[in-house]
Amino acid sequence: AQSVAQPEDQVNVAEGNPLTVKCTYSVSGNPYLFWYVQYPNRGLQFLLKYITGDNLVKGSYGFEAEFNKSQTSFHLKKPSALVSDSALYFCAVRGPGGSYIPTFGRGTSLIVHP
């Protein structure tokens, strides 16, 4: 079975400060890891992914995430937060192979204060 934990329901950060949204996972085999963002009244949008290669992956809007195999984590980061980054963020994981069914975390609401 595969699972994802996002331990924080909400993260508050001041504009211009660095932000981190945490994600840990459990899966058999090498993980496929994803971050998605959801703005109000919209569907989820893909932000970035890790499949293989460098542990630090870069995505849209200046976001990046670090894959840590020993800690089974895939935290989302950004060096300098913007008010427009305020949204709901979802981490997702799936295992390798033919089943293309990811498991999503419960989501973390990011609030960036001016």
Added chain:
Amino acid sequence: DAGITQSPRHKVTETGTPVTLRCHQTENHRYMYWYRQDPGHGLRLIHYSYGVKDTDKGEVSDGYSVSRSKTEDFLLTLESATSSQTSVYFCAISGPEKEGNIQYFGAGTRLSVL
């Protein structure tokens, strides 16, 4: 929202009535999914399809059925709606395997069962 159209976008119905939600894609992707999104639960998979007339259950399939008679259309039916099915429903498609099967989401259908 990546060539995915959900209809209707909003619906209010009464307990016990049948409801069908439609998802239409223009991407010709094989895999399609139906999720529901509820506060505190994140995204939960209802059903998915891996081809025309090929469907399977997700983790919260009770009370829902699906059909896929064409590659581009994936229908979700609530045979007899209940108040517990009040939710926001998202359709998704899965992109190419070489890209890690990133999911692309529709804009969602907000369903209220009174």
